[in-house]
Amino acid sequence: MAHSSTIHESLTGVFQVRRFRETVTAGRTHSDTGRGDHVTSEPVDPNPTRVGTRSRIELGVLLWQRAMEPQTGTWSLPGGRLRDDEDLDTSARRQLAEKVDVRELWHIEQLSVFSDPDRVPGLRRIASAYLGLVPLTADPRLPEDTRWHPVSALPNMSFDHGTVVHHARTRLAAKLSYTNIAFALAPAEFSMSTLREIYCAALGYEVDTTNLQRVLSRRKVITPTGDTAPPGRSGGRPAALYRFTDDEIRVTDEFAALRPPG
Numbered sequence: 001m002a003h004s005s006t007i008h009e010s011l012t013g014v015f016q017v018r019r020f021r022e023t024v025t026a027g028r029t030h031s032d033t034g035r036g037d038h039v040t041s042e043p044v045d046p047n048p049t050r051v052g053t054r055s056r057i058e059l060g061v062l063l064w065q066r067a068m069e070p071q072t073g074t075w076s077l078p079g080g081r082l083r084d085d086e087d088l089d090t091s092a093r094r095q096l097a098e099k100v101d102v103r104e105l106w107h108i109e110q111l112s113v114f115s116d117p118d119r120v121p122g123l124r125r126i127a128s129a130y131l132g133l134v135p136l137t138a139d140p141r142l143p144e145d146t147r148w149h150p151v152s153a154l155p156n157m158s159f160d161h162g163t164v165v166h167h168a169r170t171r172l173a174a175k176l177s178y179t180n181i182a183f184a185l186a187p188a189e190f191s192m193s194t195l196r197e198i199y200c201a202a203l204g205y206e207v208d209t210t211n212l213q214r215v216l217s218r219r220k221v222i223t224p225t226g227d228t229a230p231p232g233r234s235g236g237r238p239a240a241l242y243r244f245t246d247d248e249i250r251v252t253d254e255f256a257a258l259r260p261p262g
Contacts, residue, residue: 007125010092011079011161013111013168014062014102016134017185017201019044020150021055041148043139046187046194046229059172059201060148061165062100066158067145070121074158075149077165078102079127092130102140107133107184107249111168120159127160131168133184136198152204173203177258179251180221183244191229191239195222205260219252220245 018041044057063075078100082091088110096102111129119125134140142148149155151169154162175181176199185198195216196209216222223245228238 005123007123008082009079009125009127010082010088010095010130011077011114011127011164012092012096012108012130012132013077013165014096014100014105014132014134015151015168015172015185015202016060016062016138016148017044017057017136017198018042018060018148019055019057020060020148044136044194044197046136046190057197057201058150058152059169059204061151061154061168062102062142062146063149063155063157063161064100064143064146071158073156075155075161076158077129077161078146082128088128092128092132096132100140100142100146102132102134104134104138104140105132105184106135106247107131107181109249111164111171114160114164116160127164129164129167131171133172133181135187136185136190136194137187169204173258175249176202178253178256179249180219180244180246181249182221183247183249186244189225189227189241189243191241193239195242199258203258203260207258208261215256221252 020041041060062078064078066072066074066076078096080095080099082088086094092108093105096105109131111131114127114129117124119127151165154165172181182195182198182202185202186195192209192213196207196212199207199212221244222242225241225243227241229241231238
């Protein structure tokens with residue numbers, strides 16, 4: 001197919017660890033997966049006083065639903081055309097602020113370029129994709145057509161946006177092994193149990209709390225604050241609180257790799 005011109009756009013896979021709730025309609029339980037009609041979620045409370053029922057903590061990705069052709073009703077990553085007077089990084093941040101009102105990004109980085117001539121119908125579009133991370137406790141006010149979806153069960157995605165989400169998730173999981181990138185998903189202070197939930201959600205598999213604390217402490221990724229979390233429902237010894245040593249990304253062990261148990 002011949003192209004008379006080319007449009008350059010930015011797309012951003014914005015991730016946040018969230019609590020996804022199941023909903024019940026006419027006696028049927030929906031698990032916030034598939035179509036996206038029943039997706040509901042909320043920020044994770046790092047110091048919960050109660051445990052919600054029928055909910056789970058997962059890595060979520062921010063998507064908006066297309067109201068016009070092509071592919072009406074499918075779900076897209078936030079993004080849009082690169083302006084003549086801006087670079088790609090500026091474009092990605094502007095699109096997030098203008099279209100989905102997300103401004104509290106603690107980390108953003110360029111991911112890859114998607115340039116298949118037929119990735120979208122019509123005029124050719126080359127997409128520079130980004131990975132963006134939102135901290136655990138942030139709760140941006142989203143437009144009505146925009147929702148968080150669990151990356152484990154994406155809805156019907158537009159064009160190649162599902163592939164972009166997969167690439168972004170893979171990049172995040174890899175960097176959790178050899179950098180301190182989890183600082184961009186965590187609150188300013190956290191218990192090790194909260195940090196474990198963040199790692200489990202972002203990686204997609206279980207992580208041992210004691211081992212995680214040992215590894216991150218040895219690499220000087222986390223630092224004790226000297227404070228403790230408020231007591232939970234069951235009482236017991238208050239959990240020690242930690243913070244990330246740095247609030248910018250750095251390599252902590254270039255040869256490290258976190259792997260699923262077994």
